Amino acid sequence: METKTAYKSFRYKANTAWNSARRGTLSASGKPNINVGSPPEFKGEPDIWAPEELLVGSVNTCMMLTFLTLAQTKGLTPARYESEAEGLLENIEGRYRITEVMVRPRVSLKDKAELERAREIMESVEAQCFISNSIKSRVSLAPEFVVAPSLK
Numbered sequence: 001m002e003t004k005t006a007y008k009s010f011r012y013k014a015n016t017a018w019n020s021a022r023r024g025t026l027s028a029s030g031k032p033n034i035n036v037g038s039p040p041e042f043k044g045e046p047d048i049w050a051p052e053e054l055l056v057g058s059v060n061t062c063m064m065l066t067f068l069t070l071a072q073t074k075g076l077t078p079a080r081y082e083s084e085a086e087g088l089l090e091n092i093e094g095r096y097r098i099t100e101v102m103v104r105p106r107v108s109l110k111d112k113a114e115l116e117r118a119r120e121i122m123e124s125v126e127a128q129c130f131i132s133n134s135i136k137s138r139v140s141l142a143p144e145f146v147v148a149p150s151l152k
Contacts, residue, residue, distance in 0.1 A: 023048060052089055052098065059101045059139060060085035062131035067105065070121045070128070078118070079148035080108035087137070100138040108148040118145050 016036065018024045022044045023037035038044025039052055060083055071078060083105035087098045107118055122143045126132060132139040 056087035062129045066129045098137045106144045
């Protein structure tokens, strides 16, 4: 007889309030507020977070956290993890949408022996990142692995 795994469900809340022009505040209980608005391409201001950047940032952050979680379960602790992500906003059949997000993680490892394990872990990150699983955009990873110079 096959046993089914019971998974929990979670709800997350966020609030927005319009301030002026194409600008508002994003808030959630117990967290600092974020000024948000349209990007400059859509008559917004360059010094505030746009929804496009927040979406790309969410994918980027989820990829990092997924990698770190999987690495931890495999006993791998990277020396450093940093990544940049870029989303492409295109007009498809009269509607704008983010069609792709490219994430470029750079993972520094303590020694060369960890390279293969880190690559194997990274191969499953995209499929397990729940943010990339939640959007229509094509999400790609282009990781780089380096061995950190030993500190003496």
